Amino acid sequence: SAVISQKPSRDICQRGTSLTIQCQVDSQVTMMFWYRQQPGQSLTLIATANQGSEATYESGFVIDKFPISRPNLTFSTLTVSNMSPEDSSIYLCSVGARQGTGETQYFGPGTRLLVL
């Protein structure tokens, strides 16, 4: 499976500021995803990061709030813009991978964000 790293691993931010989270993979991958996990909740997909084109956002998530870059097949960033305490979550990137006849996803170590 791919080795995925994320930076930062955690941060405490003031409301109104922005934070950019980086996701680096040790091999080229086609599919990269960004998830959010709010306290006590399960994972919710924010968007699919597309290489060379705009990210595909899920319902309830918009580009102005969560701009995403995917400059190549091994790297992506997620920015959480104009943060509020409600953005306090774990943010996870993942990559798609073939598993037998199907597909699975492998996750990065996550970024724990606290907004004050």
Next chain:
Amino acid sequence: EDKVVQSPLSLVVHEGDTVTLNCSYEVTNFRSLLWYKQEKKAPTFLFMLTSSGIEKKSGRLSSILDKKELFSILNITATQTGDSAVYLCAVPPSGTASKLTFGTGTRLQVTL
């Protein structure tokens, strides 16, 4: 709308017990069901199930899928404190092969 429901929401057992975690799903075009273990932040992949009745096994963990009744179970035998985690199941939603819809998870605590 695609749905994934896990039960129980939480579970406390003693070391050495056997546990069974449940995942039921509603997906129009089923492709696969995945199980993950989440200890701190990152979910780690456990199993992918695509066919009914074929058990996947890894050490003390095993899982099986019932496509007729639309559910899967994850069994952990001889539980250890290191098994304490949130266990998540996920399915690709209808119309896509790559995205995942996650269940709410089962929080398992194994005590001495």
